[in-house]
Amino acid sequence: MCRQVRYAGDPHRVADVVDEALHSAVTTGGPVCLVLPHHGHGDRRPVSGTDGPIDPALVFDELAARLPQRVTVTVDGDAILTRLDRQLPRGAVVLPCDAPEATGGALPYAMAAKLADPDRPVLALVTDEGMQLHGLAELVTVARAWWAWPDPRLVILVLNTRSVHRRYPDAARTMADDVPYAGWARLLGLHGVRVDRPELVGVAWDEALAADRPCVLEMVVDPAAPASRDGAAAPSHAAPSP
Secondary structure, X not given: OOOEEEEOOOHHHHHHHHHHHHHHHHHHOOOEEEEOOOOOHHHOOOOOOOOOOEOHHHHHHHHHOOOOOOOEEEEEOOHHHHHHHHHXXXXXXXXXXXXXXXXXXXXXXXXXXXXXXXXXXXXEEEEHHHHHHHHXXXXXXXXXXXXXXXXXOEEEEEEEOOOHXXXXXXXXXXXXXXXXXXXXXXXXXXXXXXXXXXXXXXHHHHHHHHOOOOEEEEEEEOOOOOOOOOOOOOOOOOXXXX
């Protein structure tokens, strides 16, 4: 007999109620009944902000609200990333890797920044293409070196568009679309978080920034989302402090 019932009458709270039911089932060991709202095809209405892939701008909004002090940020030269990094607040040290031949350079740059100042938290903002070209191999170096850092915070954000093949029409250069970047990090003993629901973006940032080891934060994003909002001017970022 099911003694615990969770009813999601509000479509906007379905995800929260599902999470509550799963938590209750795990902690109590008993069955939990979950009653979800049902509508006919003619009555279906999308829930704003929770359907479909994640808007990259949301990822940066949530990061901007949590950016650690004295952080160094390295950014791949991808159009989306170089525009979205304007949303970061003043005071962040941003090192763009904008050379055309340096796709995927954000993680090696981040590793160099971490080795130069292991007491400073570092973020690497990497495209899925760059992660496949250089990042997966560089994670091996991270896994070997991080234990000696006084501050182990190195967060590698990967915007997974699952559409890398569209940039390489030549079959000889076709790359895989949905590589498990976070899973690869976990295999190496690092922390890995994969997010494909917009309502979990903020929580995922909290987990990544609080991890006791380097973390790959993989966000499954919409490749068709606009690269910036309203053409906002880029704030000036401070130079690294000695």
